[in-house]
Amino acid sequence: MSSDLVRFTIAMPQDLLEKLDERAARRGIRKNRSEAIRDLVRDALVEDSCADPDQEICGTLTMVYNHHASDLTKRLDDVQHDHCDEIISTMHIHLDAHNCLEIIAMRGSVAQVKEIADALLGLKGVKHGSLTTTTTGEAL
Ligand code: NI
Secondary structure: OOOOOOOOOOOOOHHHHHHHHHHHHHOOOOOOHHHHHHHHHHHHHHHHHOOOOOOEEEEEEEEEEEOOOOOHHHHHHHHHHHOOOOEEEEEEEEOOOOEEEEEEEEEEEHHHHHHHHHHHHOOOOEEEEEEEEEOOOOOO
16 A cells, blocks of 8 residues: 555534544644544554454453353363464453453454454353454555
């Protein structure tokens, strides 16, 4: 993709423009509407990429579970050992006497990463979790 900048005009309602400026200000780029709009377009393109099952992506799964739940720790380990090619790093935090927070970084196709996340989040005893996906953006 060319990195040459192309100028074009955008028309939008005043209140929408104000919301764009507010959003840009929160991200510290208040004075640069072009950068704010480029960020929005890149966000949309990454989101589109992550909808394609064959697209290579990175994902982070964050989950909380009670490690006292029957053999849950073993079942979580079993799923992770079954996918050591895709799981590239894990962080485990002992939140309190009962609860653990685990963050799992993955790399693979959208289909693979979502399958692993679903397998882990579907285990009985996992209280909450969510998957965040992204790409390097090199194709965007
Ligand atoms: Ni723990």
